[in-house]
Amino acid sequence: MAPTSFKLNTGQDIPAVGLGTWQSKAGEVEKAVSYALQNGYKLVDGAYCYGNEDEVGAGLKEAFANGVKREDVFVMTKVWATYNTRVGEAIEKSLKSLGLDYVDMYLIHWPVLLNPEGNDDKFPTLPDGSRDILRDWNHVEAWKQMEALVETGKVKAIGVCNYSKKYLEELLPVAKIVPAINQIENHPSLPQQEIVDLCREKGIHIVSYSPLGSTGSPLMTCEPVVKVAEKKGVSAGTVLLSYHVARGSTVLAKSVNPDRIKANTQIVDLDAEDMKLLNDYSDDLTKRGELKRYVYPPFGVDFGFPDKS
16 A cells, blocks of 8 residues: 655654645635545645635635644645745745644745845846846755744744755755755656655655646656556556655645546555656656756756756
């Protein structure tokens, strides 16, 4: 049987599958969160930047009113890049929108500082239209503020998001608290094995987003995924979600469709032969230099990912 949860370095349990809320249309997130939590989900992932924490909060409220217990739900959200010098202010905004006293996990969304006094709350720009970034800032400064936040009880644990091996190696020697998780884009066409291996060595749990690639991604029809799906008698999507759990990672499945939300929890156990097919596919893409990253905002910053450096 595939695991249904993993143990974090904090002692907390994190579910193996969670509901993602990025890019979900306005008016759909509340119902999706409420439905998911009333139908087996115990993890909801959000972010200030997504602009829908109010809706996520309404969905949580509805689920709690229908018998779901707060302590049974793992709520994760993120401080956005314009707030990396004022993390305390950011968590207050998120808690107010979510209608919560605390979140179970709080993450640095990207290790970059967008101008906190720029021309937009989330995406400040320079006159030429490029991102307004303060380039002399060090991401370790945000982590120090994150560590201080743990003592307030407003966050149960802290972690990072979109951290490369290079950035983790800059952070870990000075961190008083080792990040509990690193949330990264992850799928067979972007295995990020160097990050996965380092995180495993340091006890940092991987949470995978965009597990199906993206709209129009060839992953759903690539030969090894189809082959494993046929062998297991499941959909290609189920194989791609199960791949992460087999790797020991939590996977975020994004949908607002009730049938799809339910189907995304049907993780199957992939054996060594199944994983070899998928890993060989990843290795082949790596050798050919054809890895595909779908999420990379136009910051104009080298975050240290080998496929983008």
